[in-house]
Every structure is written in structure tokens, then in C-alpha cells.
Amino acid sequence: MYNFASDYLEGAHPKVMEALNQTNFVQTVGYGEDEYCQKAKDKIKKILNNENVDIHFLVGGTQTNMIMISSALKDYQAVIAVDSGHINVHETGAVEFTGHKVLTKPHQEGKINCAMIEEIVSGHTDEHMVQPKMVYISQTTEYGTYYTLDELKEIYQCCQKHHLYLFIDGARLGSALVLNDAPTLQEMAMYSDAFYIGGTKMGALFGECLVIINDELKTDFRYHIKQKGAMLAKGRLLGVQFDALFEGDLYLEIGKHENECANILKEGLKKNGYSMYIESPSNQLFPIIDHETLKKIHQKYITTPMFEVDENHSCIRLVTSWATSKEVCYEFVKDLEK
Amino acid sequence: MYNFASDYLEGAHPKVMEALNQTNFVQTVGYGEDEYCQKAKDKIKKILNNENVDIHFLVGGTQTNMIMISSALKDYQAVIAVDSGHINVHETGAVEFTGHKVLTKPHQEGKINCAMIEEIVSGHTDEHMVQPKMVYISQTTEYGTYYTLDELKEIYQCCQKHHLYLFIDGARLGSALVLNDAPTLQEMAMYSDAFYIGGTKMGALFGECLVIINDELKTDFRYHIKQKGAMLAKGRLLGVQFDALFEGDLYLEIGKHENECANILKEGLKKNGYSMYIESPSNQLFPIIDHETLKKIHQKYITTPMFEVDENHSCIRLVTSWATSKEVCYEFVKDLEK
Amino acid sequence: MYNFASDYLEGAHPKVMEALNQTNFVQTVGYGEDEYCQKAKDKIKKILNNENVDIHFLVGGTQTNMIMISSALKDYQAVIAVDSGHINVHETGAVEFTGHKVLTKPHQEGKINCAMIEEIVSGHTDEHMVQPKMVYISQTTEYGTYYTLDELKEIYQCCQKHHLYLFIDGARLGSALVLNDAPTLQEMAMYSDAFYIGGTKMGALFGECLVIINDELKTDFRYHIKQKGAMLAKGRLLGVQFDALFEGDLYLEIGKHENECANILKEGLKKNGYSMYIESPSNQLFPIIDHETLKKIHQKYITTPMFEVDENHSCIRLVTSWATSKEVCYEFVKDLEK
Amino acid sequence: MYNFASDYLEGAHPKVMEALNQTNFVQTVGYGEDEYCQKAKDKIKKILNNENVDIHFLVGGTQTNMIMISSALKDYQAVIAVDSGHINVHETGAVEFTGHKVLTKPHQEGKINCAMIEEIVSGHTDEHMVQPKMVYISQTTEYGTYYTLDELKEIYQCCQKHHLYLFIDGARLGSALVLNDAPTLQEMAMYSDAFYIGGTKMGALFGECLVIINDELKTDFRYHIKQKGAMLAKGRLLGVQFDALFEGDLYLEIGKHENECANILKEGLKKNGYSMYIESPSNQLFPIIDHETLKKIHQKYITTPMFEVDENHSCIRLVTSWATSKEVCYEFVKDLEK
Structure with missing residues (x-):
């Protein structure tokens, strides 16, 4: 069969396993403050051509989504997604568990657009309703489609106009990055407030690389990671893996x-x-x-x-x-x- | 230096790494429903001499503590611990984030006793105060001390008397299991409602093995794991590692x-x-x-x-x-x- | 003008104000354990022809909804409502704040039916999704329509079949109770697990009377009330008002x-x-x-x-x-x- | 007897009841946006000699504490109180329900001092622990004692130094305000970030008047009130009562x-x-x-x-x-x- x-049916790409094997006996400090995490972060910042982003390595996708979203929103704020969005359907209400509503519109080939966002925004006008504050999209989407660079730009401008953060779930980002008119990593860092580069579904044993661009979302982020039970003691494992994934192409x-x-x-x-x-x-x-x-x-x-x-x-x-x-x-x- | x-400063014990390498290309279903997890569970149930327990593999200790505690407690219920307890000091309020108070007494060599528990219970009498419902202890404790079998029995009987669940954090359990008068794994399953067998600090890359003995605590536990962002896509990694850790002695x-x-x-x-x-x-x-x-x-x-x-x-x-x-x-x- | x-634009019905004035100087114990609350509860139990229900008086509707719903659901469980439902739109995400998702279908004249409920239930099958556990309806609805006795019976049977609690928001219940084929209070207690009799919009200064029929929902309810900041110190004010509202017809x-x-x-x-x-x-x-x-x-x-x-x-x-x-x-x- | x-054993002071009776039939808009609330706010701002504060009327003390504290803190931040503090003992874990830890020291005659605060602050140094961000005190305290103006100043300066908000629970404030060396309302607004003027225990049927001085704590506060089920439909009742309580002396x-x-x-x-x-x-x-x-x-x-x-x-x-x-x-x- x-x-x-x-x-996610196998272990890790051989080059990832090799890196884990080679570094296995090295002693490092814990919780992601080691040299491997630093090296991987530096590499990715270089690719993004942006020294100013904050990078955090996390274990899984639901975890990354719930921490990024809950840390960005105040109690009464909500995140916008398409009805088929992973956070709306397949995360057992993780976002709601952190206290926030997911506001949805029916997807169009897995995707959202500015008109949908604006319909939600204009329907939430006062303190008797939640306040939309973030848009969540996936690249690629739950239906294997993707946002072109132009589409991303349009959504980002829409978000800017309505003071909404744009967060991109990149669980399967590699599959999008190689498509012709899809945004590059560098462009994603230009047209979003935060996104994550998926590892689990892209050849790592586990691991997601969260890139935070907007300064407002950076403060004390490690507190959020630790509080949600997501700070890996042997954090170096994430650094080693992403270092290997971003070695060459x-x-x-x-x-x-x-x-x-x-x-x-x-x-x-x-x-x-x-x-x-x-x-x-x-x-x-x-x-x-x-x-x-x-x-x-x-x-x-x-x-x-x-x-x-x-x-x-x-x-x-x-x-x-x-x-x-x-x-x-x-x-x-x-x-x-x- | x-x-x-x-x-937790190195990777994994060589036998754990070997097992991960050997199984790397095998395809399995995700989310811990694979044959490696099953095998590891069977092995551990045999050691516990108890087919009736539920076993779940999780990634880290704070995660395991917060999920076990929050899933066991109703909104208004609290967990009892010593002031030096890991959940009270070093988990950035993870238990409180899930909505529950940690009630504390000053530790005695890192440990709690029945008198402390009863003092807390007798001070919480009505709906204007939280309701104590669980006792959390660590084996070994934050100060390297441990509970003897007799001490564990006494605390468990104390908990039974006051309708409190007893949950044991075994992040460093191996170090206790080999001490003369400490409870064995089998005895821990007799004198507690749930405990976890630590992997991260015991030679695994990462991973904790949660054993739930009390039926009341078992219902829909996988929902809790998923909702808190703790269900590893490649769950087999945990099964493979615990299978290796419990191969022989x-x-x-x-x-x-x-x-x-x-x-x-x-x-x-x-x-x-x-x-x-x-x-x-x-x-x-x-x-x-x-x-x-x-x-x-x-x-x-x-x-x-x-x-x-x-x-x-x-x-x-x-x-x-x-x-x-x-x-x-x-x-x-x-x-x-x- | x-x-x-x-x-809710005026104060209270003169008979309610009269009762408050007449009892103003009487000393009673606090927090709803007084004789006026007892008297009002006895009166309402008699009307319901059911001594077995638990009755709690609360201050407002959003408060009553959030406490009833959050106390009934486990962390990973969700409540079903129509998209126009008060809890879904006009309560600033209060249900989500307590950690629970609201699952919705487009309303039909403000109402839900069994087909909608079953579509939601059949779409939520495993631990990667929330677990529907309660249905929330309003009598009358946000659009002034109401459920007939037959409709209520059908929804209740649908809920029973799928192990869902049925909770009825009765903020404007009086306006429904006098309609010919609408369920009476006694019938509501037969065909629901909990409902509330609105006071704020029915002539009280403030106050809602929550009736809990299903024993599973009764445990330690006062802890929930107190924890959510909803236990009125001078609880007698609620008893006095509902006693007046249920004096005669x-x-x-x-x-x-x-x-x-x-x-x-x-x-x-x-x-x-x-x-x-x-x-x-x-x-x-x-x-x-x-x-x-x-x-x-x-x-x-x-x-x-x-x-x-x-x-x-x-x-x-x-x-x-x-x-x-x-x-x-x-x-x-x-x-x-x- | x-x-x-x-x-809180009787109803309201006769002058409060009189005001409620006199205004009973007047139509006003709901949710505290009426002219009576405005009038009471203006009166109190004049007493405080500060036009810049935000004033919100709430129903009860636990409610006011939980909303003020949870709205001020980020997920991982904690509030400091004495062990006997109302929020630590007698609110059924309301603060913890909103996700925050209460950090305590043993009280000295019901009171906290700067040394205690600094001991807590210096013990919470990194992201493995919660971050203290607010100090909660009561005037008068649970033991009937009070803070003198000098003591309040010292605590406020201590808070300023450590970037902590100071919040004062004034459930029984009137009893303190008439003591010789206690701070006046005007002085409280100078030496705190927020405080509330108690109504329930000071002659109102119910109601607390929250005064927010620090601009950082003001944003979208009405969203917090509504989301926590605390926005009274007939909000005018609170305005009418506080207007009466602050009529003359x-x-x-x-x-x-x-x-x-x-x-x-x-x-x-x-x-x-x-x-x-x-x-x-x-x-x-x-x-x-x-x-x-x-x-x-x-x-x-x-x-x-x-x-x-x-x-x-x-x-x-x-x-x-x-x-x-x-x-x-x-x-x-x-x-x-x-």
C-alpha cells in the first residue's frame, strides 16, 4: 500500500536527519537560545533581506496559529478567515480557546478577497460586537490553491486600510514558493505582518518558523510561547532542522x-x-x-x-x-x- | 566548558536516535494513531501491569501539565501544589491561562504532605472561593528530593478522602524510579490518578508519556490535546522514542x-x-x-x-x-x- | 420624541418598583440566599409544576448566556446557533471569551431547525474539530418570530437524539408566552435542558431568571455565577422583582x-x-x-x-x-x- | 435579630431610592450612554478635578476587578496583591478565569508595601515566569485598615519605578475618605492608574464607579465591559444612583x-x-x-x-x-x- x-507520513528529509545526527552530542543551552537557532535565523533573515524581523521556531501548525493570533489580539478582537480555513475547521477551536472569535465568509477556491474582508469589517461597528483585527490566510490554501503576488498585495493593502493585521499560515509554503507568480519569501515579508514557513509538511521531523514583521506583534513573544506550552526544551532541534532546510535551495x-x-x-x-x-x-x-x-x-x-x-x-x-x-x-x- | x-543540553540517547533513523522512511498515519505509538503504549501498559490506563504521548512538560490539569478541572476548580512547584513558578502562568488557580503552601524539601493539603481544603468552603480538586506533585521534585512509596500512599489516601485527583509530574522520573524506597511505575499507577513519564530530560529528543488511570479523566482527551496545539502531526516520533526508551531496561x-x-x-x-x-x-x-x-x-x-x-x-x-x-x-x- | x-428604555413596572420600595429597609443575607429569592423560586417552580428544577437569578442576558453555556460545555465543545443569534452577533464574543466556538447556520426567519442541527453535527466527527454539545435558541427570536410547541418538541427530540443540550434564551419570553401555539412555561421545562425567563426587557429594572432542568447542568452552578462576576451582593433585589413579576398574571x-x-x-x-x-x-x-x-x-x-x-x-x-x-x-x- | x-444587607439609601423612583418612567437610551450617566460622570470628574479620566459604571465589585485587571494585562502578565486580597480569596478565581496569575505576599494589617512588591518583581525575571504588571490594593482593606496619603504615594512611586499599574478597589471607599490622613478622591486620581468608588456597600442598590486615569488603560474599555457580560441594558440605573450618591456630600x-x-x-x-x-x-x-x-x-x-x-x-x-x-x-x- x-x-x-x-x-506528514514519513520522518524527515535525509539532510535534516543527517544534521540532527551530526549535532546530537553537542551541548547547547535550552529553549531556543542556542547557536543553531541563531544560525538558522540569520540565514532566513538574509533570504528575507530584512534584519528587522523577529523569528521564532515552534513545533506545530495549530500551536503557531493559536499563539500568533492570540498574542496579536486584545480580548474583544477577532480574526477573519474563509470558512474552510484551517483555524476555523481543523484546530478543535484552538483560537476560540484563547478567547477569540473567528469571523468567516464562504471561500472562493479556498481564498479570501478584499470584498469579503470589507463586508465583515463594515458589519462590526460598535462594542456590542467583536472587533475584527486580523486576517488569516494560508499559502497554499486548504484546496491547494495559492495567492499570487498581486492578490497578496491587494489583501495587504485592504488590511492596512482597515487597520487589520495580515497573518499567513505557510504550513505548505514550499509548494507555493516555486510557483511562477506567487510571492517570494522576501515579498511575503513585505506584504504581511507575520507569516510562518512550514517545516512539518516540508521535510522536517516537526517545526514551523514564525516570521514577525510588524513591530507591534513582537513584544515579549517568548512569554506567549512558554505560556502556551510551546517552548521546546531542546529548542536547538528546531534550529538544526531549519538550518538544514535552508542550506542551499x-x-x-x-x-x-x-x-x-x-x-x-x-x-x-x-x-x-x-x-x-x-x-x-x-x-x-x-x-x-x-x-x-x-x-x-x-x-x-x-x-x-x-x-x-x-x-x-x-x-x-x-x-x-x-x-x-x-x-x-x-x-x-x-x-x-x- | x-x-x-x-x-536537556544534548540531543537524544543513541538508542533513541537509532530508532528514529531506522524508521525514518516508513509511512504511517499521523497524529499518534500509528503502530509505533501502539507498540510503545502496549509495552508501558505491560510494565504498569494495567491494561486499563489511557496513554498519550505529548511533546513537552509544561504542555503536559497544562493539558492534564485543565482537562481535569471545571472552570471554578483549582490545583494544589507547593510554592516551588514547576506549575507555580516556571510555566509562565500556563495553568492560569487555562483559567485555574494554583493554590500553594510553602514546600518542605520540595514536597507537600497531607497536612498542607488539608489546610487548603478546609480553607475553601463555599462558592466565594475556588474549589480545590487536584493535587500536583513532582517525582523527583524541583529540589531533587523524592516521595517514598509510603509518602505517596499517604498523599493518595489524603486525596481520596477529600475527593482530589492526584497528578504526578515525572519530568525526571527515571532518576527517582531507581531509588530504593521510591514507588515503581506499577505502584505509581496504583496510587495516583494520572502521572507522566518524562522523556525530554530522560534521553529523548523530546516527549512525555502521560498515563491516565482514573476513568473520569479519560473522556475525549485527544480533543484537549488537539485544541491546545499539542497534537504532533508526526506523532509516531513519540511512539518510536518511548518504544526505544522502554526497550529492555x-x-x-x-x-x-x-x-x-x-x-x-x-x-x-x-x-x-x-x-x-x-x-x-x-x-x-x-x-x-x-x-x-x-x-x-x-x-x-x-x-x-x-x-x-x-x-x-x-x-x-x-x-x-x-x-x-x-x-x-x-x-x-x-x-x-x- | x-x-x-x-x-429597556424605562425603569421598572410600577408593581416592581413598589415591591423594591416596600422591602428596602428589610435586612436579609446577601448573594441570593434570602427569603425573597426563595419565595420567587417557589412561585416559579409551582408554575412550572416541577419542584426539581434549579433556579438562579442573574443580572443580564449576555451574562446569563455566557454562564449557562460555558458551564455546560467542556473546553472542546461548541454551541450551535443561527447566524443571527444574539450570542453570535451581539455579545462581543462573550461565549468565545469563555473558550467555546459558536457553530452557525443561516437562520430561517430567525429560527433553527433539526436539519440545520444535523448538518452541523454530521460535519464534526473527530478530535480535529470542536464537538457540538448544545443548541441555543431564542424565544422570541431576534426577528420577533417564535417557536411553536410543535417546533420546540421537534428541536428538543433532535437534540436528545444527538446528545445535545437545548438552551432557550427568553429575554423577551413574555411576548411569546401569550401567543396561541407557543409553549407555556411548563412545556418549556418539559422540552429543554435550561431556559431563562427574561426580566430586563419584561418590566424589571434588571434581572433574568435561569431555570435549569437537566441535572447534569446543575452542579456547583453558584461557583460559575460568582467566578464570572455575576453574583449580586444584594441578590434579594432579583428575588423581590421576580416575585412581583409573577404575582398574579x-x-x-x-x-x-x-x-x-x-x-x-x-x-x-x-x-x-x-x-x-x-x-x-x-x-x-x-x-x-x-x-x-x-x-x-x-x-x-x-x-x-x-x-x-x-x-x-x-x-x-x-x-x-x-x-x-x-x-x-x-x-x-x-x-x-x- | x-x-x-x-x-449590603439592606436595599438603597432613601435618597438613592427616591432618585430611582423619580426617574422611573423617563425614556433613555440603553447601555450607559444616557444623560443620567453623563451627569454623574461630570459630577465625579469635577470632584476629581480631572476632566481627562474615563468613568465607567459597573454592577458589582468582582466584576469590576476582573474587567479592570484582565483588560490591563497581556496574557502572560500577572497582578500583585496581598494574600488576604479580595481578588485572591473571595472571587472564586475570577482573575485566573480571565487567564492571569495573582502573585501574593503575606499581608501586613491587610496592606502591601513597596518592599513586598519589589521582592515579587525581582523574582520574576524572564519568560519562564509570569511578568508582574499591576498592583491591586483595597481602600479600606479586608481588615478595615487603610492606606494613608503618604503610603499611597510611596506605593504609586514604587509602581511607577517598576512599570506596574496601580489599581485600587474602593468597595468601601467612603469609610476611608473621611479619615484624616487618607487620600481624597482627587489625590487617589493623582496617585493611581485606576480605582473604583464603591456603590453596593455604600448605599446604592448596586453599582461601582470605575475611574481610569492612565490613558493606556482606556482603549475600547466598553468592549471589555460588554464581552464580560457586565454592560447593564438599563445603564441609566447606575448613573441615577451615583448622581444621587454624589449630590452634596x-x-x-x-x-x-x-x-x-x-x-x-x-x-x-x-x-x-x-x-x-x-x-x-x-x-x-x-x-x-x-x-x-x-x-x-x-x-x-x-x-x-x-x-x-x-x-x-x-x-x-x-x-x-x-x-x-x-x-x-x-x-x-x-x-x-x-
Whole structure:
């Protein structure tokens, strides 16, 4: 059985494991104040061409979202997202647990736009309602789509106009970074207040790299990390991993590889007459497949069920990762052709 | 420079790293529902001689404490601890962030007893005050001391009598388990409602193994883990590590090694006329040392400053770990003799 | 200027004020444990024909909602409401502040139904999502509509089937109780787990009477009240007022009077060709009025603006109360005819 | 039976009731934005000789404390109080429910001083611990003692030096304001960041008047009030009452009357050989009385039990209020002499 269900099914990219092995016996101070974290931060700041950002390494995505959002908002403030947003659906109310409402609009191919944001803002006018203060988007989105540089700029300007922070969840950022008109890391740091560079789904054992650009969001951030149980004692593990991921072009190469693998699957599916629920250029695909074929696929492959389209067809999700081989993708296509 | 400041200064015990390397490319489902987690759970249940416990693997200690405590308590309920308790001092108010008060009494050699508990219980009588519902202790304590089996039994009976849950923080549990009259893992499962077996400070890269004995505390626990941002996507990493730590007697051997190393330091310190702030049989030592000697020590060794005893003397902390060699301990003693 | 903007614009019904004046110098114990609270509770239990309910008097509606909901839910559980629900829009995220998500569906004339509830329940299946555990409805609704006895029964059965608590916000309950096919107080206690009888908008200076039917929701409720800052020192004020409101048929008479006043307005509006945004039989009306007429109305009357229907018409809200005179309603109609 | 147990046992001072009766039928807007609230605010600002403060009327003391404290603190910040502080003992963990730790030192006659504050501040040095950010004191204290102007100045300067807000709980402020060397209202506004003028225990039916001096604490405060369920729909009731309490010298007269009544009791007790647990010049007394005498007292009077001093003696609390007559105090003394 080969598992296409997600991009966190294996351990770490060999180069990441190698770095962990090589540094295993070195003594460092704890809690992320070590030289490996420093080195990784310096590397990333250089890529961002911005010495002024604050970088924090965290363990997982839900954790990063809840800490970034709750630390930015006052008690009565809310975060805006599309209804399909990870924070709205798949984090067991983590944002609400920290006391904040998630205000939503129905997504358009996984994405939000300025009109939706403004509709929410104009509907929240006084102290009897929560006060919208942040917009949360994902790059790539829950449906594998992405924001182009122009779209990001427009949303950021919209946020600026309405005094909203813009925070980007980059759990699968590598898959977006290699797309032609998507913003680069440097551009993301220009057109957002904070974003995170995903590690867990991009070849690390675990770990997310949070970049805070807006000074207002930086104060005492380590207190927030510690209080929410998110400060790793052996924080160096995060530094070592991100140092390895950003050695050369590894992070981008992983994204490129993922997309190429996904593309093999997509082309194969299309050639064989299957349509996509949403057109995605990244490492997540959402094909609609008849139940008979699906049964055959599931004899050899695991996929994620999404929803029934009609009584004979379902939408599923296929995800490729750093560990996916092109061979297994070609094999999937060949099996499809039978 | 050799660093005696804590037991989380290196990576993982070689056998743990080996297990991570060997399983790195295996595909498993995420979020701790994989076969490695299952195997580690089965192993530990067998050691506990109790099939009925629930086991959850978490990333860190503060995280484990805050989730276990907040999930057990209703909004208006509080947890009892000594003033020096980790949850009261060194977790940045994580328990309070989840809404609960920590009720304290001054510690006695790092420990609590039934009289202290009863004083708190009898002082909280109605709805104008919080309702005490849990007692939190650590094995070993913040001062390196430990609860004997008899002491644990007494506290557990005290808790039973007053309808309080007993929860044991075992961040450094291995160091206690090998002490003569300390409770075994099996006895801990008999005389507590929940406890955790520390990994981070016991040779894992990271990870704590939470054992829930009382059925009342088990319901929907995975919801709590996810909501607090603590559910590791690649949960198998925790299973793999605890499986390795409980292969043969590794966990106990690490504890034994730590204590032996600490003992070399302690005997050397005493032989050279230094007294201990608190007498500890475990891997944390609290010697009182004159400032002149301290300056010399700090040319070669890093330690944790505790507090000034008088203008010429300070109490410091020395901690040994799985990675400490006996050689470096003997060398420390030799240096002391100069 | 006469103000039709809401039903909390005056002080208290004369009989309520009289009771407060008469008891002003009597000494009683504090915090709602006095004889007036007891008397009011006994009276209401008799009306409910249920000795087994727990009754608590609280100061305001948002407070009552947040305490009832947060006390009923575990950390990871959520409450279901229509999007127009008071807790979702007009309570500044009070429910979220206590840590819980509000799951919504678009309302149908202000109301929810079993199909909506089941769609939410079936979409929340595991620990990566919140767990729906309560349904919140209002009688009457934000749009002045109400649940018939049959509708209430159906929703309650739906909740029972899915292990959901049903909680009814009765801020304007009196206006519903006098409608023909609406449930009586006794029937509300049969087909819900908790509900509150509104005082603030029904002739009291302030105060809501929370009735808890389900034993699971009763435990230590006074701790919740006190912790959320909602336990009135002079709790007797609430007992005195509800005792007065339930002396004879006063509470129902107020509801009847409100509806009769609203009916005068409604008939007058319709006779003059104005349509209603939503057809309401209770004390809130939502007429659609052209801007020219509206300008004239606002020379003599204050109303609540709702939203623009088109560039020439707006929906407004008119509310009648115990203090509204039929004379002023007839006058409003006469003015309309000009 | 006459009840000396507290100062909230009756309704409102006749002048307060009169004002409520006189304004009962006037229509005003809701939520404290009415002309009565405005008038009361203007009056109080004039007394404070400070147009720049923000004034908010709230219903009760616990509510006021929890909202003021939680709105001022960031997630990881804590409030400092004496162990006997109302927020630490008698508010069912309301401050902790909002996420914040209360850091305490043992009280000295109910009071805190700069040395205690500095000991706490110097012990909280990094992100592994909460960050102290506010000091909470009460005027008068839980033991009936008070801060002199000099003491207040010293504490305020201490707070300024350590970047701590100073917040004063004035539940029984009137009893302090009439003492010779106690700060006046105007001086309180000079030497604190926020304080509240108690109504509930000073002759109002209910209500506390929060004065915010420091601009940093003012932003969007009404959002906090609403979110915590504390915004009274008929907010005018608070304005009407405080307007009445500050008409002429009524508020001070009530304080003076309370203290004079308490003084009659105190002199009588002392003359008859009874000592005080703590010497109090205000309306709360803490005499130590033998159990035999106590039994006799309780045939005619209700008091609050505090604690047993030895097996034959107990400390009790006697409280006088606006409603206490000097006659009943003289009678108590006469009864004591028998």
C-alpha cells in the first residue's frame, strides 16, 4: 500500500536527519537560545533581506496559529478567515480557546478577497460586537490553491486600510514558493505582518518558523510561547532542522519535487478523463472519481476522502511530499489506465 | 566548558536516535494513531501491569501539565501544589491561562504532605472561593528530593478522602524510579490518578508519556490535546522514542547512570567540605559554594545559579544526564580539590 | 420624541418598583440566599409544576448566556446557533471569551431547525474539530418570530437524539408566552435542558431568571455565577422583582400588552401599505419604509435602523414594552396616515 | 435579630431610592450612554478635578476587578496583591478565569508595601515566569485598615519605578475618605492608574464607579465591559444612583456615619475588655470575644465568624452601614455590659 493521504507520513528529509545526527552530542543551552537557532535565523533573515524581523521556531501548525493570533489580539478582537480555513475547521477551536472569535465568509477556491474582508469589517461597528483585527490566510490554501503576488498585495493593502493585521499560515509554503507568480519569501515579508514557513509538511521531523514583521506583534513573544506550552526544551532541534532546510535551495527543491510529483498524478488523472473539484497547481489534488475506480485505487493506495459529489462519484485528496517518488506517481497513473 | 546546567543540553540517547533513523522512511498515519505509538503504549501498559490506563504521548512538560490539569478541572476548580512547584513558578502562568488557580503552601524539601493539603481544603468552603480538586506533585521534585512509596500512599489516601485527583509530574522520573524506597511505575499507577513519564530530560529528543488511570479523566482527551496545539502531526516520533526508551531496561539505566554521576559530584563536594542546601539522592544537586571557588569552577564548568546564601556563598544547581560521563564528574571533583 | 427603539428604555413596572420600595429597609443575607429569592423560586417552580428544577437569578442576558453555556460545555465543545443569534452577533464574543466556538447556520426567519442541527453535527466527527454539545435558541427570536410547541418538541427530540443540550434564551419570553401555539412555561421545562425567563426587557429594572432542568447542568452552578462576576451582593433585589413579576398574571399581562401595542402599529403600517421584512406576531416589528416617510417619522419617533433594502427603502425595528401606551401607538398610526 | 454581618444587607439609601423612583418612567437610551450617566460622570470628574479620566459604571465589585485587571494585562502578565486580597480569596478565581496569575505576599494589617512588591518583581525575571504588571490594593482593606496619603504615594512611586499599574478597589471607599490622613478622591486620581468608588456597600442598590486615569488603560474599555457580560441594558440605573450618591456630600456622610457607628461599638467593646485582632478605624471591626459571650451576643445579633483564636476565643467581624442606627450600636454595647 502506498499512502497519498498527506505530507506528514514519513520522518524527515535525509539532510535534516543527517544534521540532527551530526549535532546530537553537542551541548547547547535550552529553549531556543542556542547557536543553531541563531544560525538558522540569520540565514532566513538574509533570504528575507530584512534584519528587522523577529523569528521564532515552534513545533506545530495549530500551536503557531493559536499563539500568533492570540498574542496579536486584545480580548474583544477577532480574526477573519474563509470558512474552510484551517483555524476555523481543523484546530478543535484552538483560537476560540484563547478567547477569540473567528469571523468567516464562504471561500472562493479556498481564498479570501478584499470584498469579503470589507463586508465583515463594515458589519462590526460598535462594542456590542467583536472587533475584527486580523486576517488569516494560508499559502497554499486548504484546496491547494495559492495567492499570487498581486492578490497578496491587494489583501495587504485592504488590511492596512482597515487597520487589520495580515497573518499567513505557510504550513505548505514550499509548494507555493516555486510557483511562477506567487510571492517570494522576501515579498511575503513585505506584504504581511507575520507569516510562518512550514517545516512539518516540508521535510522536517516537526517545526514551523514564525516570521514577525510588524513591530507591534513582537513584544515579549517568548512569554506567549512558554505560556502556551510551546517552548521546546531542546529548542536547538528546531534550529538544526531549519538550518538544514535552508542550506542551499533545499526548501525550494522540496516544493518543486512535490509539485512535479503532483503534476504527474494530475496529468495522468486528466488524461484518463477525471476532473478536478478545484484546479490546484500545488502538491494537493482534489480529483472527482467514480466509486468503482476508487475501490480499485484503494487496493493499492491510501487517499483522503473529501465528500460525495453524487451517488456514484466522490472527491478525494491526493498529497505528494518530499518523500514521494516520481516512480510511485507514474505507477499510480499506469494503474489508473488499466 | 562542560555544562552541568540541566539534563536537556544534548540531543537524544543513541538508542533513541537509532530508532528514529531506522524508521525514518516508513509511512504511517499521523497524529499518534500509528503502530509505533501502539507498540510503545502496549509495552508501558505491560510494565504498569494495567491494561486499563489511557496513554498519550505529548511533546513537552509544561504542555503536559497544562493539558492534564485543565482537562481535569471545571472552570471554578483549582490545583494544589507547593510554592516551588514547576506549575507555580516556571510555566509562565500556563495553568492560569487555562483559567485555574494554583493554590500553594510553602514546600518542605520540595514536597507537600497531607497536612498542607488539608489546610487548603478546609480553607475553601463555599462558592466565594475556588474549589480545590487536584493535587500536583513532582517525582523527583524541583529540589531533587523524592516521595517514598509510603509518602505517596499517604498523599493518595489524603486525596481520596477529600475527593482530589492526584497528578504526578515525572519530568525526571527515571532518576527517582531507581531509588530504593521510591514507588515503581506499577505502584505509581496504583496510587495516583494520572502521572507522566518524562522523556525530554530522560534521553529523548523530546516527549512525555502521560498515563491516565482514573476513568473520569479519560473522556475525549485527544480533543484537549488537539485544541491546545499539542497534537504532533508526526506523532509516531513519540511512539518510536518511548518504544526505544522502554526497550529492555534503558529508561531505568539512564536514571541509574544519572544518579551515579551525581553521586560522584556529591561525594567529591562533601569530601571537600561543601554542604548541600537540600540533601538530594537524585540527579540534581544543590551545593552551597563560596564565591571564590565558584569563580574558578565557572572557568571550566557551567552551572545554574540558584540564590545567594550570604554575601560570600551561593547555592548552585548541578544536573547530570544520560549524556554525562563519569569521567567529567571525576574531573570536576579533581578540579575542586586543587 | 417617543422612543420605539427597544424595550429597556424605562425603569421598572410600577408593581416592581413598589415591591423594591416596600422591602428596602428589610435586612436579609446577601448573594441570593434570602427569603425573597426563595419565595420567587417557589412561585416559579409551582408554575412550572416541577419542584426539581434549579433556579438562579442573574443580572443580564449576555451574562446569563455566557454562564449557562460555558458551564455546560467542556473546553472542546461548541454551541450551535443561527447566524443571527444574539450570542453570535451581539455579545462581543462573550461565549468565545469563555473558550467555546459558536457553530452557525443561516437562520430561517430567525429560527433553527433539526436539519440545520444535523448538518452541523454530521460535519464534526473527530478530535480535529470542536464537538457540538448544545443548541441555543431564542424565544422570541431576534426577528420577533417564535417557536411553536410543535417546533420546540421537534428541536428538543433532535437534540436528545444527538446528545445535545437545548438552551432557550427568553429575554423577551413574555411576548411569546401569550401567543396561541407557543409553549407555556411548563412545556418549556418539559422540552429543554435550561431556559431563562427574561426580566430586563419584561418590566424589571434588571434581572433574568435561569431555570435549569437537566441535572447534569446543575452542579456547583453558584461557583460559575460568582467566578464570572455575576453574583449580586444584594441578590434579594432579583428575588423581590421576580416575585412581583409573577404575582398574579403580571408577567403574562405585560407580554399581552406589548403584543397588543405592536399589533396596533402593525395594522396601521399594513393599512398604509407598508410591508414587513419578516412577519412577527410579537413585540418587535420589522417594517420596510421609504426614506421620505422615515424622515418624517423620525421627527417624532426614534426607531432602530436595521439595513437598507434598496436605495429608497430601509428596514427598521419598532419595539413595544410594558411602558408603551396604546395611545402613542394610535398616534404613530395617525401620523403615518398624514 | 439585628444583623452586623455586612454592609449590603439592606436595599438603597432613601435618597438613592427616591432618585430611582423619580426617574422611573423617563425614556433613555440603553447601555450607559444616557444623560443620567453623563451627569454623574461630570459630577465625579469635577470632584476629581480631572476632566481627562474615563468613568465607567459597573454592577458589582468582582466584576469590576476582573474587567479592570484582565483588560490591563497581556496574557502572560500577572497582578500583585496581598494574600488576604479580595481578588485572591473571595472571587472564586475570577482573575485566573480571565487567564492571569495573582502573585501574593503575606499581608501586613491587610496592606502591601513597596518592599513586598519589589521582592515579587525581582523574582520574576524572564519568560519562564509570569511578568508582574499591576498592583491591586483595597481602600479600606479586608481588615478595615487603610492606606494613608503618604503610603499611597510611596506605593504609586514604587509602581511607577517598576512599570506596574496601580489599581485600587474602593468597595468601601467612603469609610476611608473621611479619615484624616487618607487620600481624597482627587489625590487617589493623582496617585493611581485606576480605582473604583464603591456603590453596593455604600448605599446604592448596586453599582461601582470605575475611574481610569492612565490613558493606556482606556482603549475600547466598553468592549471589555460588554464581552464580560457586565454592560447593564438599563445603564441609566447606575448613573441615577451615583448622581444621587454624589449630590452634596451624601457619599462622605454615609462614610462618616458608618465610622461613627463602628466607633460606638469599638469603644464599648474596649471598655468591656475586649481586644481587637487588628486595629481598624473604619466600618469593619474584628474583636476577639470569648465563646460564652459570643453565644449571648448571637441571641440578638448576627455577626461574621472569622476564625478561632484559641479554644475559648474567636475573632468575629462587625460591619456598620448607611442603614445602621446609632441606637442599635448603643444597645449592642449595653447588652455587652450585662
